[in-house]
Amino acid sequence: MNRMDPVVVRHPLAQCHLAAIRAKETPPDQFRRHLNLLARLLFIEATKDLSLDVVVVETPIKQTLGARLARPLVFAPILRAGLGMLDGILPLMPDAVVAHVGIKRNEETALPQSYYASLPANLAAADVFLLDPMLATGGSACEAARQLKTAGAARIRMICVVSCPAGLLAMERAHPDVQIITAAIDEGLNDKCYIVPGLGDAGDRYFGT
Numbered sequence: 001m002n003r004m005d006p007v008v009v010r011h012p013l014a015q016c017h018l019a020a021i022r023a024k025e026t027p028p029d030q031f032r033r034h035l036n037l038l039a040r041l042l043f044i045e046a047t048k049d050l051s052l053d054v055v056v057v058e059t060p061i062k063q064t065l066g067a068r069l070a071r072p073l074v075f076a077p078i079l080r081a082g083l084g085m086l087d088g089i090l091p092l093m094p095d096a097v098v099a100h101v102g103i104k105r106n107e108e109t110a111l112p113q114s115y116y117a118s119l120p121a122n123l124a125a126a127d128v129f130l131l132d133p134m135l136a137t138g139g140s141a142c143e144a145a146r147q148l149k150t151a152g153a154a155r156i157r158m159i160c161v162v163s164c165p166a167g168l169l170a171m172e173r174a175h176p177d178v179q180i181i182t183a184a185i186d187e188g189l190n191d192k193c194y195i196v197p198g199l200g201d202a203g204d205r206y207f208g209t
């Protein structure tokens, strides 16, 4: 499969929410609000070319044609911070199925450690949205996409708030078929593998830990 360029969402509202969650003085309640809303904007961009089926609708006045999604949706947040994106997106498609992928970076090595997975049976038929605010080394996203594909997923898109060249390159090499939708491609990583300028530790900021 040919490489797909990442989609960078430069919508003014997305960029305002991004600036708010980057700011170190933003408290957890406001961080949650801005992350939820930013995830929603990114999701709208990420779904704009989903396939539709035509359906017949009876309005109170007349029969007309409408649309429904051709395939079921599965949201796959990477725990913990991906839950912050799920909270913003799920109200838009409340009948979506939610997979859970528990992956934590080792604090010494920055390598991903998988500790939990709950994957639904309908992955092969679904449009799957991998959710994580941060794409740093890309280790967590690569491992999550691997798990989803092993369980049958064939159409995966990843929505992340802040990405960087190293993470994008890792995903391009391991999963060139996964389209990435992001609000920013930052400069790079620091010596602790945190994104620069980034926003710090997304999970800690979202959950106030």
Ligand code: PRP
Pocket (backbone or CB within 6 Å): 078, 079, 080, 081, 082, 103, 104, 105, 106, 110, 112, 132, 133, 134, 135, 136, 137, 138, 139, 140, 141, 167, 193, 201, 202, 203, 204
């Ligand atoms: C963060 C983030 C990603 C991962 C990104 O999670 O939410 O999952 O790091 O880093 P990577 O691209 O180098 O793998 P973390 O491991 O800190 O877990 P948490 O969400 O539970 O805090």
Ligand code: URA
Pocket (backbone or CB within 6 Å): 134, 136, 193, 194, 195, 196, 198, 199, 200, 201, 202, 203
């Ligand atoms: N995980 C985060 O939460 N932030 C980073 O910058 C890198 C990994």
